[in-house]
Amino acid sequence: MNTLDLLRADRVLTVVRAPEIADARDLCAALVAGGIHVVELTYTTPDLPRHLERAASTASETGAVVGAGTVQTGAQAKRAIDAGAQFLVTPGQGPDAAAIAEAARSAGIPVILGAFTPSEVMTALALGSDAVKIFPAHQLGPKYFKDLNGPFPGVPLVPSGGINAGNARDYLTAGALAVSAGTDVVSPADVAASNWETITAKAQTFCAAIS
Numbered sequence: 001m002n003t004l005d006l007l008r009a010d011r012v013l014t015v016v017r018a019p020e021i022a023d024a025r026d027l028c029a030a031l032v033a034g035g036i037h038v039v040e041l042t043y044t045t046p047d048l049p050r051h052l053e054r055a056a057s058t059a060s061e062t063g064a065v066v067g068a069g070t071v072q073t074g075a076q077a078k079r080a081i082d083a084g085a086q087f088l089v090t091p092g093q094g095p096d097a098a099a100i101a102e103a104a105r106s107a108g109i110p111v112i113l114g115a116f117t118p119s120e121v122m123t124a125l126a127l128g129s130d131a132v133k134i135f136p137a138h139q140l141g142p143k144y145f146k147d148l149n150g151p152f153p154g155v156p157l158v159p160s161g162g163i164n165a166g167n168a169r170d171y172l173t174a175g176a177l178a179v180s181a182g183t184d185v186v187s188p189a190d191v192a193a194s195n196w197e198t199i200t201a202k203a204q205t206f207c208a209a210i211s
C-alpha cells in the first residue's frame with residue numbers, strides 16, 4: 001500500500017519531535033504495535049539521516065512507513081531520500097519548496113507541503129503536493145477544514161499542530177484525510193526514556209478515539 005493509501009486507511013500519522021531517539025527501530029515498532037504505521041521523523045531531531053536510515057532499513061520488520069518532516073531545503077530533501085525516507089513533509093513553503101517537491105517527484109515518493117491559508121494550499125497544489133499539511137491546525141480549528149473543502153474538494157488535507165485524541169475525530173469529520181499527531185502520542189520525555197510501551201498505549205488510545 002502506498003503512503004497516501006495507508007494514511008487514508010489509518011487516518012493518522014505521527015510526527016516525532018524528540019531531542020534524541022535511542023533507537024528509531026524500537027520507536028517505529030512501538031507505534032505500529034499501537035496501530036500507527038506512518039511515522040514522520042523530523043529535522044528537529046539532531047542527526048535525522050542516521051535515524052531515518054535505521055528506521056527505513058528495519059521497516060520490513062516493523063511494518064512502519066517512515067518519512068522525513070520539517071524539510072526546509074532541497075539539500076535536506078535529498079539527504080532524507082538517500083537515507084530511505086518514503087515521504088517528505090514541510091511545515092510551510094520557503095524558497096526551496098519547488099526543489100523539495102522536485103526531489104520527491106524524482107524519487108517517486110509523495111510530498112506533503114505545509115500551508116496555512118487558501119493561497120498557500122493553491123501554491124502547494126501547483127507545486128505537485130500529493131497532500132497538504134495544514135499547520136498549525138489548532139489555530140484554525142476543525143471548521144476550517146469544512147471551509148477548505150468548498151474550493152478544494154477532494155484535496156487530501158492533513159491537520160497538524162495541537163491534534164490529540166480528544167479533538168482528532170472533529171478534524172476528520174470536517175473533511176481532513178488524516179490527522180498528524182505529535183506530542184499527544186510521542187512525547188519527547190517518553191522517547192528520551194525509551195518508554196516504548198507507553199508510546200504503544202498512547203497510539204492505541206489515539207487510534208481508538210478516531211475509529
Ligand SMILES: O=C[C@H](O)COP(=O)(O)O
Nearest residue numbers: 160161162163181182183
Ligand atoms: O509539525 C507538527 C507539530 O510539531 C505537531 O506537534 P503537536 O502535535 O505536538 O502539536
